[in-house]
Amino acid sequence: MKSIANEDLIxxxxxxxxxxxxxxxxxxxxxxxxxxxxxxxxxxxxxxHKRLLSNLGxxxxxxxxxxxxxxxxxxGAVFDLILMDMEMPIMNGPEATRxxxxxxxxxxxxxxxxYSGDYxxxxxxxxxLDDYYEKPLTMAKLVSLLQELVDNN
Amino acid sequence: MLGLGVDRLQADMDRLLALLFHQGxxxxxxxxLQQLQDETSPNFVSEVVNIYFHESEKLLRSLREFxxxxxxxxxxxxxxxxxxxxxxxxxxxxxxVRNVCVVFRAASEQNNRAGDANVFLYLGFRCLRALxxxxxxxxxxxxxxxxLIQIEQQRVMAARVRYPIQN
Numbered sequence: 001m002k003s004i005a006n007e008d009l010i011x012x013x014x015x016x017x018x019x020x021x022x023x024x025x026x027x028x029x030x031x032x033x034x035x036x037x038x039x040x041x042x043x044x045x046x047x048x049h050k051r052l053l054s055n056l057g058x059x060x061x062x063x064x065x066x067x068x069x070x071x072x073x074x075x076g077a078v079f080d081l082i083l084m085d086m087e088m089p090i091m092n093g094p095e096a097t098r099x100x101x102x103x104x105x106x107x108x109x110x111x112x113x114x115y116s117g118d119y120x121x122x123x124x125x126x127x128x129l130d131d132y133y134e135k136p137l138t139m140a141k142l143v144s145l146l147q148e149l150v151d152n153n
Numbered sequence: 154m155l156g157l158g159v160d161r162l163q164a165d166m167d168r169l170l171a172l173l174f175h176q177g178x179x180x181x182x183x184x185x186l187q188q189l190q191d192e193t194s195p196n197f198v199s200e201v202v203n204i205y206f207h208e209s210e211k212l213l214r215s216l217r218e219f220x221x222x223x224x225x226x227x228x229x230x231x232x233x234x235x236x237x238x239x240x241x242x243x244x245x246x247x248x249x250v251r252n253v254c255v256v257f258r259a260a261s262e263q264n265n266r267a268g269d270a271n272v273f274l275y276l277g278f279r280c281l282r283a284l285x286x287x288x289x290x291x292x293x294x295x296x297x298x299x300x301l302i303q304i305e306q307q308r309v310m311a312a313r314v315r316y317p318i319q320n
Contacts, residue, residue, distance in 0.1 A: 052189065085240075136240075
């Protein structure tokens with residue numbers, strides 16, 4: 001899959017298919033490189049999510065639990081997009097989301113989880129998520145998220 | 154002759170992939186995984202798959218230990234382990250393993266709610282049966298993915314011999 005830098009992104013949004021180059025939000029709308037934080041304790045998912053984001057030219061950091069995400073923000077880090085897993089040791093996704101929102105973090109926080117019932121999903125959304133996806137993340141879902149980011153900017 | 158080797162290996166890979174898709178062992182997320190591999194990360198699939206094997210075997214061992222424990226009451230931990238296995242299986246496109254995790258999780262949740270001792274015992278057997286299914290599916294997946302990765306590696310080697318880099 002071709003790696004895409006922000007400056008290569010062109011105007012039309014299309015779903016990736018096969019070996020097609022993924023096209024995303026307009027570069028006119030992006031003043032800086034898009035940054036993302038992956039909050040995920042599962043190593044397989046860390047690798048895949050990071051690779052998906054990197055292939056879209058997004059600068060990505062990975063942490064293993066909610067507490068590390070909170071500590072990163074305490075140290076002054078800011079991200080355009082946070083992909084938050086639900087179940088994690090030390091501090092889970094809902095708790096980390098609540099803490100980040102209480103700190104005043106306005107980044108787009110998207111919950112990503114393997115499987116959950118309506119109740120768990122509601123609790124996670126109520127914690128302050130902007131959106132929620134069931135795993136696995138796909139390139140199409142990410143392009144859609146980025147398009148929303150650009151539109152809101 | 155060498156060209157035929159590359160083409161034959163590619164055909165073998167395509168045939169094996171088609172079989173695994175047909176059997177429902179893999180789904181389209183495995184294709185996404187393959188698409189994430191390129192010249193900047195030429196071993197991405199095998200790296201991810203090998204980590205998946207390593208992590209999954211730890212989780213399966215823990216699940217078996219939980220169920221073998223006569224004082225078993227760690228349903229919550231079992232649920233967390235199952236979610237981990239479900240999540241990583243979904244991400245690499247291991248559809249059947251993921252589906253068995255869903256069945257296992259449902260059985261363990263029912264067991265957690267069982268008040269009657271006989272019902273508890275019956276549901277315990279169901280969890281054990283689900284674990285056996287999971288181990289069986291995982292073994293089959295592992296063997297097939299090993300085979301796929303091996304053919305891919307042979308294909309890459311054969312392609313290098315066919316098209317050596319000219320200095």
